[in-house]
Amino acid sequence: MAKKKSRPAFDEISIEIFAASKSCDQGCPPCPLANKGTPVTATVVDPEVQQTFSILESALKNASDRYDLHLSSTFNLIPVLNHPEIIKMTRFTTNKSIRLEGNTQKFADDIQNFLAQYKMTPKVIGYSIVPTSPVVSETEINLIRQINQAIAAWHFKSQYREIQVTLRSNLIKSELYDETLPQVFAADTALVKGLVEEFTKNVKHMALVKDQPDGRYYNSHLKGTKKKRTISLNNRMITAKKLPDTLKASIDQMYSLFPFSPYDIQDYAIAPQGVMFVHSSLAIHNKIMWVSHKDFRDSLAEEIKGGKKFSSLRFIRKMMTENHTMAQIFTRRAKEVSNTETINFMESYEKCRLNLRESLAKKKK
DSSP states (O other): OOOOOOOOSSOOEEEEEOOSTTOBTTOOTTOTTBOOSOOOOOOSOOHHHHHHHHHHHHHHHHTTOOEEEEEOSOTTSOOOOSOGGGEEEEEEEOOGGGGSTTHHHHHHHHHHHHHHHTTOOOSEEEEEEOOSSSSOOHHHHHHHHHHHHHHHHHHTTSSSEEEEEEEEETTOOHHHHHHHHHHHHHHIIIIIHHHHHHHOEEEEEEEEEEEETTEEEEEEEEEEEETTEEEEEEEEEEEEOOOOSSHHHHHHHHHHHOOOSTTSOEEEEEETTEEEESOOGGGTTOTTSEEOHHHHHHHHHHHTGGGOOOOHHHHHHHHHHHHHHHHHHHHHHHHHTTOOSOOOHHHHHHHHHHHHHHHHHHHHO
16 A cells, blocks of 8 residues: 655745835836835835734744745835744845845845844745846856855854755746747856855756746756755746636636645735735736735634634635635626626625625535
8 A cells, every 4th residue: 555645744835025015126027016126115014914914924823833934125124023933934035236245245134133133043044136137147146155155154053054045037028038048057057056066065956847828937946965054046937928818717827826735835925905825926917816905814814713723725725716716706797797897806805705605605504
């Protein structure tokens, strides 16, 4: 008899914080969350973002779950953490200013000060860089080397520590993807691998190219370990395909990201405009995957009512499946009355979710 696959010690849960309107330093086109070079005037995290994050953080704490925290903006736009002890990995974002003199050391210092503020000692620290070209150059290599050296000076004083680096070229044009793919792989095999070898030994390199209905994807993963200290580096390049403007296309895309098992990513992207389940650059505009803050908080409160233990996996599955059902109903009704106005899906989900649940409960009786 085949041995039954054991359940992971904890689910793969991530929370991404988009702290204020258009404050994400990654700047991925055409993402509605991205900063495209305009100064961010916000000085505090959006109140809706903070409130939603806090209720989710509390639910995870009470369920004895841990999660990875991904921060998308500057260090003055970090939410208040009431339970930093349940964070198992922190990931930070750089912007173009990282290339200015002295800013790699400042970035590492800011990370160290943030962790000290909350008395956090995560085993894994991650950060991301957007290269000026998908083909990694000596410029990016030098930046990563400097940041790694600055973080390693204090992070690697303990054993079993890891630095994760992500290079992102998200949603680039198809022509650029085709033109540079061979060069990207060649640079990864030479420059990037050589950089990881400077810090570690026995570097393993795996590259993956995927052709999906909604886009094409290249990911190169390099990982090396030395004296129980690990450096891993992912170089990612994505180009989008234009999907048909149909509900079926949105549903198919949603289910391609659906967390069917605890081994699948359960991701919450919390932004001023709402919460996205299982955030993906290619699916950023998918109407099935977004809910309003009120809808999210009301649903989460219902999920843990009466002291019921929170299950992130069950909650995300339930919300996405309900969105699927309601989106079909809204679209069908609009066609029946020849309504050509754009449907506000998030608002409609919020208004109708309770009615849907009551209707489904009656059918089960």
